[in-house]
Amino acid sequence: MESQDLRIFKCVAEAKSLSKAAEVLGYVQPHISQRIKNLEEELDTKLLIRTNRGVTLTNEGEALFNYAQLILRLMEEAKAEVNPNKFKRSLIIGASQTVSATKVPSLFSSFLKEHQSIEVKIKTDRKQVLQEMLSYGEIDGLFLSGAYNEAQFETVYHYAEKMVLISPRYEAREEKDQPTLLINSDRNCIYRNRLLEFSKKHHIHKANIMEFDSLEAILQGVRDGLGMSVVPASVVKSRGDMKNIEYQELPEDVYIDFVVKKEKQRSQSLKKFIHFLESL
DSSP states (O other): OOHHHHHHHHHHHHHTOHHHHHHHHTOOHHHHHHHHHHHHHHHTSOOEEEETTEEEEOHHHHHHHHHHHHHHHHHHHHHHHHOTTTOOEEEEEEEOTTTTTTHHHHHHHHHHHHOTTEEEEEEEOOHHHHHHHHHTTSSSEEEEESOOOTTTEEEEEEEEEEEEEEEEOGGGOOOOSSOEEEEESOTTOHHHHHHHHHHHHTTOTTOEEEEESSHHHHHHHHHTTSOBEEEEHHHHHTOSOOTTEEEEEEEEEEEEEEEEESOSOOOHHHHHHHHHHHTO
16 A cells, blocks of 8 residues: 555545545545545445445445544644754644634734744635545644534634624725625524624614625725624724724624544644643
8 A cells, every 4th residue: 555545545534525536635536536546445345335426435434534644634744753954843734704803814924923933824715625535534633713613523612702793994985874884605604693793782673685605805995985794803903004994892702613534543743733732
């Protein structure tokens, strides 16, 4: 069993598709299929169930996938340990755009002052997508708010974030019977849901709703007088371009968890990051 076979198998398992894995790895699909076939013959067991929608793992495939993650991670750590000048330990963290706006970069900045040999990357996406990435080992940990898959993940750090309702100042505001609510397109976004709760509580029933894919677009929309939104208080306090915006701090805090997979084997980079968070 070669390490490249494990990389190919891991990619197929994560993509749930032979063709998508081939695209990611830069191979033709027949090559991917043959490598998986060779692996199944070597292990004398079926690893994948092929369907019209892609592939799923058998029980044996699930077991190999877990070992593949561990083996490939240890290989990367070994290279970094033997030749740290050429190979860096990596740490990949997931977070939504809203959650990653201020607090997470600040945490990374402090962490990297103590651990300059670690290369940190951040992945931003929808909450559900990020949980899938964590499940498949594509990221090491995830900052999120609200409920998550407690059967697979556990919280190792959490913090509270103040929320503010932001709206255009009177001079920039258009005359409308009802304000427009500027919300994140991710239905699991806690700030989106708090704004919708606020509008319901204050009987803003006929408000127009405008969805955006990024925090920056929401902030720009409020600056331009499009409508109101709810964002982390730290975003407002950290920016100097909020002159045309009024803001009101909401009484409820948002609680952000940093979650990791429930497993005994964790990379050295992740262990160091968890220890850093616990020391705050």
